[in-house]
Amino acid sequence: MKNIAIFASGNGTNAERIAKYFAENPNVSVRIILTNNPKAFVIERAKKLNIPAFVFDKDTFFKTDEVLQVLLNKKTDLVVLAGFMWLVPGYLIQAYPGKIINIHPALLPKYGGKGMYGHHVHEAVLKNREKTSGITIHYVNEKYDEGQIILQKEIPVLENDTPDTLASRIHELEYEYYPRVIEELLKNG
Numbered sequence: 594m595k596n597i598a599i600f601a602s603g604n605g606t607n608a609e610r611i612a613k614y615f616a617e618n619p620n621v622s623v624r625i626i627l628t629n630n631p632k633a634f635v636i637e638r639a640k641k642l643n644i645p646a647f648v649f650d651k652d653t654f655f656k657t658d659e660v661l662q663v664l665l666n667k668k669t670d671l672v673v674l675a676g677f678m679w680l681v682p683g684y685l686i687q688a689y690p691g692k693i694i695n696i697h698p699a700l701l702p703k704y705g706g707k708g709m710y711g712h713h714v715h716e717a718v719l720k721n722r723e724k725t726s727g728i729t730i731h732y733v734n735e736k737y738d739e740g741q742i743i744l745q746k747e748i749p750v751l752e753n754d755t756p757d758t759l760a761s762r763i764h765e766l767e768y769e770y771y772p773r774v775i776e777e778l779l780k781n782g
């Protein structure tokens with residue numbers, strides 16, 4: 594059995610897709626969803642999916658090892674960030690070397706870094722009149738969006754795209770590829 598822990602800060606559509614993708618798989622279990630945001634809709638999704646949710650604040654995350662203890666208790670094999678907005682502290686990266694991954698809604702290294710998340714990314718892509726955008730799935734290190742890239746998929750930016758239409762096509766790509774990449778990593782690790 595391989596165990597996944599998902600970190601999400603907001604809506605949680607990726608978290609839900611991942612959980613549903615593995616729901617019928619006897620070898621993979623999404624054991625817990627962790628969030629820094631007590632108002633995040635992902636908590637409702639976790640309830641519906643029958644997955645426990647763990648909410649933590651800044652001090653707990655950055656100054657205690659409570660989150661690490663939760664991950665260890667759940668016998669976590671892979672930590673999956675899906676719309677998680679805080680930098681991952683060094684103690685977690687050291688505890689799970691090469692076992693924390695993230696998805697970013699653009700073609701890194703472009704449009705990454707602090708403050709570059711969700712609609713901010715798509716607005717910047719459109720403002721710069723990029724011809725393409727896409728997704729990047731990458732390992733997480735101690736800097737925002739700089740870990741080794743695992744997979745990128747590109748799509749054209751359309752002339753009449755708005756941040757919302759672009760975000761929605763990017764989300765479709767995320768739903769298609771993130772669960773598959775997770776499955777592959779679990780097979781090989």
Ligand code: GAR
Nearest residue numbers: 604605606607676696697698710711
């Ligand atoms: C996703 O598009 C994800 O790539 C992005 O936040 C969205 C979360 O959507 N992540 C980042 O921007 C990280 N820098 P969701 O909550 O519906 O899964």
